[in-house]
Amino acid sequence: MAPTQSFSDPFSLDTRLRDTGLFFREAFRTFRATGAVLPSGPVLANHLARFVAEREDPTAPLRIMEAGSGTGPVSRAIAAAMQPGDALDLVETNPEFATYLRGLLETDPALSRVAEQSTVHQAPVTDLGTDREYDVIVSGLPFANFTAEEVREIFDYYFTVLRPGGHLSFFGYLYTKEIKAIVASRHDYLRQAQSSWVVEEWVNRYGIESKRVLPNIPPAWIHHLRKPAKD
Ligand SMILES: C[S@@+](CC[C@H](N)C(=O)[O-])C[C@H]1O[C@@H](n2cnc3c(N)ncnc32)[C@H](O)[C@@H]1O
Incomplete structure (x- = not known):
C-alpha cells in the first residue's frame, strides 16, 4: 500500500527520503x-526532460510519454516544463509505484499542477498499443537488465508511436559492463553485452546527442534520439 502523502517542497529532504525509501524497498524486491x-537525481531528471522544455514550436501542445x-x-522535471x-x-x-504516482498527482506540488493533463498506466510500456502518437518519449527503463530481444521490442515500439521528428531520451549507468565483467556470471555478462549492442545500434542510427551525467548516484549516460521527419 502507498504511504499517506503530504508535501510542501517537491525537492525537500523529506520528499527525497520518502521517495528513496519506497524505491529502495522495491529495488530489493524486484531488482x-x-x-x-x-x-534519479534532479540533474539527470532535468536532462531527460530537455525536449519538453526546449520545444520546436512554443505554441504547439506536446504529447509526452x-x-x-x-x-x-523525472516526472516532476517533465511536469515543471509542461504547458x-x-x-x-x-x-x-x-x-x-503506479499507486504512488497516482497519489503524487493529487498531492505533490510539482505533479498536481499537471494532474488534469496526466494519466498513470500500470502496464508494461509495449502493452499500451500502437493507436497513439507522441512528440516526446522519456524512458527510464533499465535496458542493462533486459535481454537483447526485449530491448529491441521496446525500441521498435518507441519508434512506432513516436511521431516523425519526435524525440526519445533515455539513460543508463556508467561502467555497468565493466562491473558485470567482474561480479556477474558469464551468462549475465553476455546477456548485458548483447542488449547494449542493441542500444548502440539505435543510438548510431538516430542519436543526436549523448553525454555523461556525473552528478548522479550512480553516474549516468544519457542519449537523445530523433525519429527522422517524413520527406
Ligand atoms: C531505473 S528505474 C527508473 C525510475 C525513475 N524513472 C527514475 O529515474 O528514478 C526503472 C523503472 O522502470 C519500471 N519498468 C521496468 N520495466 C518496465 C516496462 N516494461 N514498462 C514500464 N515500466 C517498467 C520499473 O518498475 C522502474 O520503476
Whole structure:
C-alpha cells in the first residue's frame, strides 16, 4: 500500500527520503525490473526532460510519454516544463509505484499542477498499443537488465508511436559492463553485452546527442534520439 502523502517542497529532504525509501524497498524486491537502488537525481531528471522544455514550436501542445516513472523524479522535471494543453502518460509496471504516482498527482506540488493533463498506466510500456502518437518519449527503463530481444521490442515500439521528428531520451549507468565483467556470471555478462549492442545500434542510427551525467548516484549516460521527419 502507498504511504499517506503530504508535501510542501517537491525537492525537500523529506520528499527525497520518502521517495528513496519506497524505491529502495522495491529495488530489493524486484531488482531486474527496477534496475537501480536510488531514484534519479534532479540533474539527470532535468536532462531527460530537455525536449519538453526546449520545444520546436512554443505554441504547439506536446504529447509526452514517460516509461518507467518509478517514484517520479523525472516526472516532476517533465511536469515543471509542461504547458497548458500538453498531455502526459506515465507508464509503470510496478503496482506499488503506479499507486504512488497516482497519489503524487493529487498531492505533490510539482505533479498536481499537471494532474488534469496526466494519466498513470500500470502496464508494461509495449502493452499500451500502437493507436497513439507522441512528440516526446522519456524512458527510464533499465535496458542493462533486459535481454537483447526485449530491448529491441521496446525500441521498435518507441519508434512506432513516436511521431516523425519526435524525440526519445533515455539513460543508463556508467561502467555497468565493466562491473558485470567482474561480479556477474558469464551468462549475465553476455546477456548485458548483447542488449547494449542493441542500444548502440539505435543510438548510431538516430542519436543526436549523448553525454555523461556525473552528478548522479550512480553516474549516468544519457542519449537523445530523433525519429527522422517524413520527406
Ligand atoms: C531505473 S528505474 C527508473 C525510475 C525513475 N524513472 C527514475 O529515474 O528514478 C526503472 C523503472 O522502470 C519500471 N519498468 C521496468 N520495466 C518496465 C516496462 N516494461 N514498462 C514500464 N515500466 C517498467 C520499473 O518498475 C522502474 O520503476
